[in-house]
Amino acid sequence: MPPIDSTLRDELRQFFVIALPLAAAYFAEFAMFIVTKMVVGKLGYHSLAAVGIAGDLSFEVLVILMALLSIVGVLAAQALGAGRRDDVGQSVRQGFYVATGLGLPAMVLIWNLDLALIVTNQDPLVVELAREYLKGLSPAVLPVLWFAVLRNYVAVLAQTVSVLVITASAVALQYALTVWFVHGGFGLAPLGLFGAGLATTFVSWYMFFALAAHVYRKPVFRGYGLFLGRWRMLPATCREILVLGTPVAGLAFLEAGLFVAAAILSGVIGAKTLAAYEITAAWVGVPFVIAFGFAEATMIRVAHATGRANLAAARRAGFLGMSLVVVVTSSLLVVPLAFADAIILVFIEPEDPGFEAVAALARQFLLIAALFMIFDGLQAAAARALRGMKDNLVPLWIAGFGYWIIGIGGGSVLAFHYRLGGVGLWWGLAGGLAVAACLLSWRFHRFTRLRGRTAVA
Secondary structure: OOOOOHHHHHHHHHHHHHHHHHHHHHHHHHHHHHHHHHHHHOOOHHHHHHHHHHHHHHHHHHHHHHHHHHHHHHHHHHHHHOOOHHHHHHHHHHHHHHHHHHHHHHHHHHHOOHHHHHHOOOOHHHHHHHHHHHHHHHHHHHHHHHHHHHHHHHHHOOOOHHHHHHHHHHHHHHHHHHHHHHHOEOOEOOOHHHHHHHHHHHHHHHHHHHHHHHHHHOHHHOOOOOOOOOOOOOHHHHHHHHHHHHHHHHHHHHHHHHHHHHHHHHHHHOHHHHHHHHHHHHHHHHHHHHHHHHHHHHHHHHHHHHHOOOHHHHHHHHHHHHHHHHHHHHOOOHHHHHOHHHHHHHHOOOOOOOHHHHHHHHHHHHHHHHHHHHHHHHHHHHHHHHHOOOOOHHHHHHHHHHHHHHHHHHHHHHHHHOOOOHHHHHHHHHHHHHHHHHHHHHHHHHHHHHHHHHHHO
16 A cells, blocks of 8 residues: 555644544534434424424524534635634634624524424424424524634634534533423423423533633634734625625525425424434434534635645545545444434334334335435535635535435425325435535536636646
């Protein structure tokens, strides 16, 4: 085996320094949602379905806004690559203004998301339970977005271990508070699903304040003017974040909306199908959030190389990130194939009256999910490699075609026209993600090759 090129070795080291803590942190964040499902799932499959679909809808709103705010990381990384240290802190400060302006109306939206469940004719009991959960969850919006802005700053400076430590501690806190608030005890009356949402709100504020204190106190974050610079809004920078971030938010809407639409359609089929969908989505999220950490590292490394005007390094970073994602997701294929029953038992009790039907559906869904999770991670890495070069519009069109026309459109035809039910929906998801992953990867290849020829000319 030939020795690894020293430059490639350095790039790998930089990747893992950023990606591993981020992947672990994203996994821990997702584990908070899994913990909530685990606790409320023991109350019955209706509660599991309610928290699952309400969480899916809320998560999409937050993912869209966090995707837009990821441009803060791109601007900061490019400024760092170009040696403009003050602009790094300036980008982050303006990110806080944008996050606040977007977060306030988002709180109102999440409070009223039960209307979407009514309009789509979900099970009435599911709607009632989801309404209580959303009331407790809506105040979490601002700390989640502020934490995302700070996380971009920390990731750009390759100091992501702090994010991992804070998020890991948040998982334990999430579990303790969810059990306490849902079931009551120590002088507190049981709060049910409202308590589950409230627990997430408490934990979100803890995470933000913990990261803010860490960034303020640690010397490595100084010298970029984040806290010493003037806290005044710069309309031009905010406008740049919004202009560059809007197509990214659109891409996130199409990506996250793919799974939200599948959840809603599962609920249209029935509460048992929705519960089985939520169990499967809980597993699918595990390899995805791990891959997402590598995808975010890909974006940062590509943006850093772009800021140095080194197209060859940007192209190598993009393909390296995509390759690592494929390796990571492939290594996890065995879990849904060999341990489907164990995954199901985490979320629903055998004594539940709907257990047999839910478990039978979940086994089928997990089998299909195992086949497409590689593409799920690859499309995330390819899209973020393009984002690191500020190529946002074409990926938006690719996502629209792959996720919605092939994914939701094809899945709906299979589910309702050919009467395959939830199985048809999952096959549609598989096809849509595979098409999107291939097209986005090809786009990055063409985009970097054509720009390289232009630079040479």
